[in-house]
Amino acid sequence: MEKHALRILSMLVLTVTLTASAVYANLGGTIRVNIPFDYSVGGKTLPAGVYAVNPTTTQGVLRIRRRDGGAAALITTREARAQRQPGQTKLVFHQYGNQYFLAQIWTAGESSGRELWKSREELDLIKNAAKNLAQNGIGPEVVCVVAE
Numbered sequence: 011m012e013k014h015a016l017r018i019l020s021m022l023v024l025t026v027t028l029t030a031s032a033v034y035a036n037l038g039g040t041i042r043v044n045i046p047f048d049y050s051v052g053g054k055t056l057p058a059g060v061y062a063v064n065p066t067t068t069q070g071v072l073r074i075r076r077r078d079g080g081a082a083a084l085i086t087t088r089e090a091r092a093q094r095q096p097g098q099t100k101l102v103f104h105q106y107g108n109q110y111f112l113a114q115i116w117t118a119g120e121s122s123g124r125e126l127w128k129s130r131e132e133l134d135l136i137k138n139a140a141k142n143l144a145q146n147g148i149g150p151e152v153v154c155v156v157a158e
Contacts, residue, residue: 040064041115042077043101043157049110052085053129060158063101063115072115072124090114090125099157106135106150113152 041063048057051074060077066084075082095118102114111132116123128136136150 041099041101041117041157043155045101045155047110049103049112050129050131051112051126052083053131054083056081056083070124074112085112085126087115087124087126090123092116092121092123095119095121096123100154101157103153103155104132104150105153106132106138109135110153111135 042060043063044060045056046058048055050056056074056076057080059081062075062077064073064075065071066073070087070089072085072087073082074085096116097118099118100116101112102116103110104113105111111129112126113128114123114125
């Protein structure tokens with residue numbers, strides 16, 4: 011009975027370790043980036059500054075933390091696929107006027123990245139942007155910030 015419990019525990023530890031490794035491999039470890047504007051992520055607004063993006067031990071969850079420790083958020087992501095491997099590690103934001111939303115995270119040379127779920131606030135802006143696009147030909151912009 012003890013051998014069986016030990017075997018199950020060993021398999022659980024191995025599974026968690028492999029999952030964490032896969033997330034780290036997908037993200038390429040810690041990403042450091044200087045974001046020059048305030049932005050929303052996970053329903054939270056974070057100020058401009060230098061940030062570190064790290065995977066957590068929970069699959070698909072990333073930690074984004076300002077280097078001075080003043081702001082942080084945990085974000086849930088899903089896998090995204092690129093048609094071409096990006097040449098630079100970058101964060102992709104959706105811009106609606108003066109509001110920015112973190113949308114994707116890409117690591118140089120990797121064909122898969124991480125995509126964030128849209129917040130309720132961004133979904134409302136998308137709805138309004140669709141009206142502006144129909145009336146004025148103006149829609150949201152995509153802004154990329156290259157990592158250090």
